[in-house]
Amino acid sequence: MTNHALFHTLHQLSRQLTNKLNEALKPFGLYSAQWSVLFVLHTKGSLTQKELSEYLFVEAPPMTRTIQRLVKQGYVRQIPGKDKREKFIQLTEEAVKEFPIWEQAVMECNQALLKNLPETSQQELLTLQSIWLKQLL
Known part of the structure; x- marks a missing residue:
């Protein structure tokens, strides 16, 4: 398999998995991006917005939008830190x-x-993903 085919297939798989997760979460008014934030906060506890962005590999603007939606839904709250x-x-x-x-x-x-x-x-698959992720970090 060529590198191009491998990455193309991974991208397609990622999109399909996200779509399936979105379908499962739709009855709750949630999307996969919101679930990711909720899951991390449930697992790790309170984090800064920057820590969430870094952990989930999401840039600041989309993370801000996701958090704002979750605040409006009443699922997360923002607490000021030492720095404004x-x-x-x-x-x-x-x-x-x-x-x-x-x-x-x-x-x-x-x-x-x-x-x-x-x-x-x-x-x-889990082992291979873990190895690959460690190499990327």
Whole structure:
């Protein structure tokens, strides 16, 4: 397989996975970008907007828009830091309450996507992705 074909296929796969996740989250009024922020905050706790952007590899403007949407929905709040420009983002009580429902929808989506991929292949894919990601960081 040529490098071009490999990257083209990865890009197509990424878009399809995002679309499937968006379909699963649609009943909750969420999109994959919002889910990523919610998941990271649930997993890691309160983070600055800059830390979220760096961790998720998302530039500042789209991250700002995503956070603003989540604030309007009542799922995150912004807490001023020591510096005026620094804002900590944290989940609201509403988000903590709803998180298990969202997570269940995401897990069901993931299981449906993986149903025809043997466990050994899933593990190998995870290993390869981890190696590749470490090389990029």
